[in-house]
Amino acid sequence: MNADARYDGSETVLLDRPSSGPFLWNGLDEVPAGWGPCVVTLGVFDGVHKGHSTVIGHAVRAGRARGLPTVLVTFDPHPARVVGIDRDTATLTTVERRAELVHELGVDAVLVLPFTPELARVTADSFVDRVLVRTLEAREVVVGSNFTFGHKGSGTVDTLRELGRNHGFRAHGVNLTSVRDHPNSSTHVRTCLRSGDVRAATHALGRPHRIDAYCDTTGYLRLPAGTAIPAAGLYVARTGTDTVHVRVSPDGAILLLPPSPGAVNLEFLERRRE
Numbered sequence: 001m002n003a004d005a006r007y008d009g010s011e012t013v014l015l016d017r018p019s020s021g022p023f024l025w026n027g028l029d030e031v032p033a034g035w036g037p038c039v040v041t042l043g044v045f046d047g048v049h050k051g052h053s054t055v056i057g058h059a060v061r062a063g064r065a066r067g068l069p070t071v072l073v074t075f076d077p078h079p080a081r082v083v084g085i086d087r088d089t090a091t092l093t094t095v096e097r098r099a100e101l102v103h104e105l106g107v108d109a110v111l112v113l114p115f116t117p118e119l120a121r122v123t124a125d126s127f128v129d130r131v132l133v134r135t136l137e138a139r140e141v142v143v144g145s146n147f148t149f150g151h152k153g154s155g156t157v158d159t160l161r162e163l164g165r166n167h168g169f170r171a172h173g174v175n176l177t178s179v180r181d182h183p184n185s186s187t188h189v190r191t192c193l194r195s196g197d198v199r200a201a202t203h204a205l206g207r208p209h210r211i212d213a214y215c216d217t218t219g220y221l222r223l224p225a226g227t228a229i230p231a232a233g234l235y236v237a238r239t240g241t242d243t244v245h246v247r248v249s250p251d252g253a254i255l256l257l258p259p260s261p262g263a264v265n266l267e268f269l270e271r272r273r274e
């Protein structure tokens with residue numbers, strides 16, 4: 001990364017920004033020295049659902065109002081998977097797809113923190129000091145009101161507010177948006193997919209669930225391990241402008257009808273009753 005790849009002070013212009021997307025930094029070491037100040041939003045953001053879009057919208061508006069770039073800090077893999085919490089963490093979006101989607105919402109840079117057992121042991125105070133203050137020079141931090149961080153998830157929005165007073169940033173906890181009378185969440189989207197309700201997943205995401213896969217000559221798809229796929233059944237899907245059918249078998253094999261060998265991006269539109 002060019003050391004001159006810095007925000008130039010105007011509202012949306014970034015010098016040396018790749019035209020295809022935002023800066024994508026893998027780990028703290030890839031953040032250019034002297035990057036900050038900036039506005040930061042934090043969380044996993046898997047799927048970039050409507051609730052995530054709301055938080056990101058607040059952060060981007062705060063950044064634009066102050067003439068600062070917005071940085072989204074995400075964790076990969078899902079923290080719950082690393083600390084061994086027994087819940088569904090199937091991947092809705094790869095980190096690269098997440099970065100594309102948040103870029104469309106106005107985020108300038110994405111910092112991916114590999115979530116390791118070592119990171120899980122870092123306290124809330126140290127995380128704020130190392131990531132938000134010393135690396136990013138955060139001036140505002142925007143999260144959902146349910147956000148937690150730090151060892152055993154002890155840090156909350158109040159912790160951020162308190163620490164922010166000493167470190168020169170303001171913290172905002174955005175009210176949770178709901179879907180079907182429950183707070184929207186990536187977990188909710190995964191549950192919709194597990195029950196084959198791809199329309200409900202679309203409703204929560206604000207767009208159809210998409211998988212990026214490779215189709216072999218017989219129509220079977222290969223995709224990264226851990227990808228969230230809908231329940232066994234027959235689905236109507238879209239790839240580019242084409243409408244296709246997709247059969248998901250009980251063993252998780254996915255068949256594209258008709259076969260379309262090569263890379264495919266499949267958006268699940270509806271389930272076909274059989």
Ligand SMILES: Cc1cc2nc3c(=O)[nH]c(=O)nc-3n(C[C@H](O)[C@H](O)[C@H](O)COP(=O)(O)O)c2cc1C
Pocket residue numbers: 042043044075079080083085119120121122123124127146147148149150151152153154
């Ligand atoms: C430095 C750090 C340490 C964390 N340690 C733990 C932990 O010990 N146990 C845990 O369940 N989650 C831990 N987490 C995960 C958070 O509680 C939380 O799941 C994550 O920040 C995603 O935010 P969310 O609350 O929006 O899902 C940690 C997160 C961070 C950033």
Ligand SMILES: Nc1ncnc2c1ncn2[C@@H]1O[C@H](COP(=O)(O)OP(=O)(O)OP(=O)(O)O)[C@@H](O)[C@H]1O
Pocket residue numbers: 042043044045046050051052054055142143144145146147174175176177178183184185186187188
């Ligand atoms: N429904 C929502 N409304 C507003 N903010 C949200 C909502 N859901 C999550 N957020 C916020 O968005 C950021 C990223 O959320 P994150 O992906 O960690 O949670 P999640 O969607 O509940 O995922 P999971 O179900 O996998 O725990 C966090 O700051 C979180 O507080």
